[in-house]
Amino acid sequence: MDCKHFQQKFNIQFNNEELLKQAFMHTSYVNEHQDDSLKDNERLEFLGDAVLELTVSQHLFRAYPDMSEGELTKFRANVVCEPSLEQFSRELQLSDYLLLGKGEEASGGRERPAILADAFEALMGAIYLDRGFETALNFLEEHIFPDVEPGAFSHVMDYKSQLQEHVQKDGESVEYEIVDEIGPDHNREFIAAVTLNEEKIGTGRGRSKKEAEQDAAKEGLAKLTK
Amino acid sequence: MDCKHFQQKFNIQFNNEELLKQAFMHTSYVNEHQDDSLKDNERLEFLGDAVLELTVSQHLFRAYPDMSEGELTKFRANVVCEPSLEQFSRELQLSDYLLLGKGEEASGGRERPAILADAFEALMGAIYLDRGFETALNFLEEHIFPDVEPGAFSHVMDYKSQLQEHVQKDGESVEYEIVDEIGPDHNREFIAAVTLNEEKIGTGRGRSKKEAEQDAAKEGLAKLTK
Numbered sequence: 343m344d345c346k347h348f349q350q351k352f353n354i355q356f357n358n359e360e361l362l363k364q365a366f367m368h369t370s371y372v373n374e375h376q377d378d379s380l381k382d383n384e385r386l387e388f389l390g391d392a393v394l395e396l397t398v399s400q401h402l403f404r405a406y407p408d409m410s411e412g413e414l415t416k417f418r419a420n421v422v423c424e425p426s427l428e429q430f431s432r433e434l435q436l437s438d439y440l441l442l443g444k445g446e447e448a449s450g451g452r453e454r455p456a457i458l459a460d461a462f463e464a465l466m467g468a469i470y471l472d473r474g475f476e477t478a479l480n481f482l483e484e485h486i487f488p489d490v491e492p493g494a495f496s497h498v499m500d501y502k503s504q505l506q507e508h509v510q511k512d513g514e515s516v517e518y519e520i521v522d523e524i525g526p527d528h529n530r531e532f533i534a535a536v537t538l539n540e541e542k543i544g545t546g547r548g549r550s551k552k553e554a555e556q557d558a559a560k561e562g563l564a565k566l567t568k
Numbered sequence: 569m570d571c572k573h574f575q576q577k578f579n580i581q582f583n584n585e586e587l588l589k590q591a592f593m594h595t596s597y598v599n600e601h602q603d604d605s606l607k608d609n610e611r612l613e614f615l616g617d618a619v620l621e622l623t624v625s626q627h628l629f630r631a632y633p634d635m636s637e638g639e640l641t642k643f644r645a646n647v648v649c650e651p652s653l654e655q656f657s658r659e660l661q662l663s664d665y666l667l668l669g670k671g672e673e674a675s676g677g678r679e680r681p682a683i684l685a686d687a688f689e690a691l692m693g694a695i696y697l698d699r700g701f702e703t704a705l706n707f708l709e710e711h712i713f714p715d716v717e718p719g720a721f722s723h724v725m726d727y728k729s730q731l732q733e734h735v736q737k738d739g740e741s742v743e744y745e746i747v748d749e750i751g752p753d754h755n756r757e758f759i760a761a762v763t764l765n766e767e768k769i770g771t772g773r774g775r776s777k778k779e780a781e782q783d784a785a786k787e788g789l790a791k792l793t794k
Contacts, residue, residue, distance in 0.1 A: 369755070373752065373755045384636070384637035385629065385635075385636075385637050385640065387637060388625065388629065388637045388640045388641055388644075389625050389626065389629050391621075391625075392618075392621040392622040392624075392625035392626075392644075393622060395617075395618040395621045395622065396618040396619060396621065396622040396701075398618075399614060399615050399617075399618035400615065400618075403611065403614065403615050409611075410610070410611075411610035411611050411613060411614045414611065414614045415614055418614075418618075475701050526599070529595070529599045
């Protein structure tokens with residue numbers, strides 16, 4: 343793990359370079375070395391996950407002043423999730439810095455999605471601990487947030503498309519129906535149902551018909567893929 | 569909503585008192601008033617949830633240097649969840665400040681757990697937006713974190729006790745067994761199974777036997793209560 347290379351590349355100076363190194367230390371590396379001073383990156387990953395939750399929330403809150411809480415929550419969940427974090431990790435080429443055990447290395451651990459995503463989270467935890475919240479936020483604003491827009495995450499957010507893709511493998515298709523509308527006019531909610539072969543596989547609710555259908559699709563997808 | 573009272577009671581001065589007021593504005597209040605300038609507290613709640621995730625994570629990270637990532641994650645989930653947030657809200661007597669619609673008020677909304685928990689989250693979002701991360705952290709360190717210790721959340725964390733309570737209603741009891749141990753000595757993991765009437769209802773894994781049993785109990789509980 344070349345701390346100097348990392349710090350030059352990302353223009354960030356750690357007070358405690360051990361924290362930076364720890365962010366890339368996979369548990370397989372620690373297990374292989376008889377050195378009690380080594381710590382794996384799992385606790386940093388715990389902290390970094392929360393750093394991401396807040397920095398991403400703030401970014402979305404400001405960038406999308408008209409999004410509802412429900413939409414913001416979905417959007418955040420699709421940014422702070424393994425496939426997205428893996429993608430960020432690849433863009434920053436973090437795999438160059440990973441410290442892995444020999445077995446993990448030999449079995450392709452350097453390209454494993456979970457290991458890449460975890461290292462990204464741990465790195466955010468290390469930056470936060472060593473340099474504070476503002477530096478963590480600036481790092482993401484420079485390297486990650488320019489990529490974060492609704493279109494970029496539509497593959498994860500759109501449950502209707504995902505459900506459709508899932509069932510059409512078997513040559514089937516699903517149907518949606520708005521089965522109820524509740525609440526007063528100024529605070530309407532819609533209830534949607536989704537059926538597959540005339541069997542209901544999910545229901546959902548939302549402030550718009552589309553939102554209710556997405557919610558129903560999410561439940562249907564969970565049912566079919568569990 | 570008496571902003572002055574709130575600010576004196578909690579010794580916190582807002583730059584923008586509208587944000588403080590918004591934190592207590594339930595959607596039922598906004599729906600009842602024909603005033604486009606009013607905004608409910610839902611977006612602040614989205615932000616406040618993430619403020620809590622990070623402040624609580626940092627608190628636990630520092631207070632429990634020997635907890636594993638898995639234990640920290642469970643602990644955090646039990647602090648940042650509706651029953652706990654409702655409890656914090658009651659301790660701070662936030663219900664005094666709630667702005668509710670007449671129907672919500674008449675049907676007991678001022679005591680509704682979700683409304684109380686949401687207001688606490690929204691308040692944290694408002695403090696963060698208006699006064700920054702450090703002030704939000706200080707507020708929690710003064711009013712909330714002194715209550716946050718593993719014992720205080722054992723009612724939520726202890727799945728074995730919960731499962732036992734659940735089955736003894738029917739005069740039954742469950743049994744645990746360690747069915748496997750995997751990994752090298754220095755990185756041992758245990759696999760536990762829990763059975764009810766000789767039928768396996770859950771399995772779990774963990775770094776200790778107790779952790780594995782808790783994990784198995786969680787699965788068993790989910791199976792019996794779904």
